[in-house]
Amino acid sequence: MPGEIVLEFPKEYVRQKDLIGEGTFGRVFKAEAWELCGRDGVTVVALKTIKDNATEDDKQKLTDEFELLKTIGRNKNILSLIGCCTKTEPMYLLLDYMALGNLQKYLRDFRKSHTDNYANAEGKSPSLVAAIL
Structure with missing residues (x-):
């Protein structure tokens, strides 16, 4: 349950x-x-x-x-x-x-790989729901 x-x-x-x-x-x-x-x-x-x-x-x-x-x-x-x-x-x-690791590390890694757009990615960010099994 x-x-x-x-x-x-x-x-x-x-x-x-x-x-x-x-x-x-x-x-x-x-x-x-x-x-x-x-x-x-x-x-x-x-x-x-x-x-x-x-x-x-x-x-x-x-x-x-x-x-x-x-x-x-x-x-x-x-x-x-x-x-x-x-x-x-x-x-x-x-x-x-959490299959993708801890949230802080996930967000920092995502930020490093998307330095061209530091603002909200407006639909371009992967879903955080996928991080939970």
Whole structure:
């Protein structure tokens, strides 16, 4: 169900794949989840977790992010929480997978490749909807 958030998802149904991003306290991996939200087969997701050397403060930041995303809920216009794995450490957040990478990088790369027209491309820009799988 597209609007559903799975508040707890079995970690054994998630396979971590390639590292796709890294921040101050966490890492984001491309991952596969089986039978997520009642869907048959595999769903590609972004898996966010803390780094191996995470402090208690880092763990709390990921928990705070989870609480915020849970409050916001699913929304077709933003990167949304799909589910989480919190029963064992490290905790995982399962998020929408953005096939074209993060929005900031996508927009910067697009701007670099279209320097001749710095204003709104007026129908010439590719749809951002295509960035979400």
